[in-house]
Amino acid sequence: MEHRSGPGQWVYQGRTISVRVDPVKVRTIFTSREVVVRVPAVAVIAETRDAQIVMIKQYRWAVGQWLYELPAGKVDGTESPLVAAKRELQEETGYMANEWRLVRTFYPTPGYSDEKIFLFYARDLTYAQTHLDADEEIDTELWDTHKIRAFLESADDINGIALTGLQWWLCKDID
Numbered sequence: 410m411e412h413r414s415g416p417g418q419w420v421y422q423g424r425t426i427s428v429r430v431d432p433v434k435v436r437t438i439f440t441s442r443e444v445v446v447r448v449p450a451v452a453v454i455a456e457t458r459d460a461q462i463v464m465i466k467q468y469r470w471a472v473g474q475w476l477y478e479l480p481a482g483k484v485d486g487t488e489s490p491l492v493a494a495k496r497e498l499q500e501e502t503g504y505m506a507n508e509w510r511l512v513r514t515f516y517p518t519p520g521y522s523d524e525k526i527f528l529f530y531a532r533d534l535t536y537a538q539t540h541l542d543a544d545e546e547i548d549t550e551l552w553d554t555h556k557i558r559a560f561l562e563s564a565d566d567i568n569g570i571a572l573t574g575l576q577w578w579l580c581k582d583i584d
Contacts, residue, residue, distance in 0.1 A: 413433060414434040416432075425448075425483070428445055430444075443521060444521065444522065444523060445522040446522075447483075448483050449526070450483045450524060450527070451494040452478075452480070452529070452571075453479055453481065454529065454531070454574045455480060455532070456532040461552060462552050463480060463498075463550075464549070464551070465478050465547045466548040467545070467547050477568065477571060479574045482500070482501070484527075490527035490529075491511070491529070494509070494529045494531070495509070499537060499538075499540065500540040500542070501545070503537055503538050504534045504536055505535050507535075508533045509529055512574075513577070515528065528570070560575075561575060561576065
């Protein structure tokens with residue numbers, strides 16, 4: 410088991426992430442762990458009344474390509490994950506949902522980050538209006554079961570949150 414062997418040192422503090430180096434003792438060896446610290450995030454599997462999933466397409470600078478994703482974003486300030494999920498769904502897609510369920514929480518990259526994802530399932534959607542941030546360029550699409558299966562079977566470089574959420578949706582047993 411690893412144990413902290415002293416105080417961590419902040420080496421970078423940014424707008425969306427920070428990096429801390431923690432001194433650690435593993436058995437008899439002293440080493441360090443670099444940790445990307447990030448606020449919690451949410452993602453939404455939003456299902457329309459005709460069993461289609463709301464997907465977004467967004468350019469991701471870090472990987473240099475457009476990715477299909479579930480609507481998602483970070484939890485701001487003191488808001489709850491559910492409030493953040495509702496806000497992100499409407500901001501990015503224009504949809505609001507009457508039914509919400511927390512599906513799962515998970516750590517997408519625990520080898521180097523403490524980021525925690527709250528994955529929600531939303532249904533009984535109505536369309537209002539998007540409220541994209543000034544620096545966001547997002548296309549919204551509705552995918553049926555066949556499109557989702559084809560995507561999961563053939564696409565490379567899939568967003569991990571979308572992979573998790575879409576596979577859950579295909580296997581779900583919901584009323």
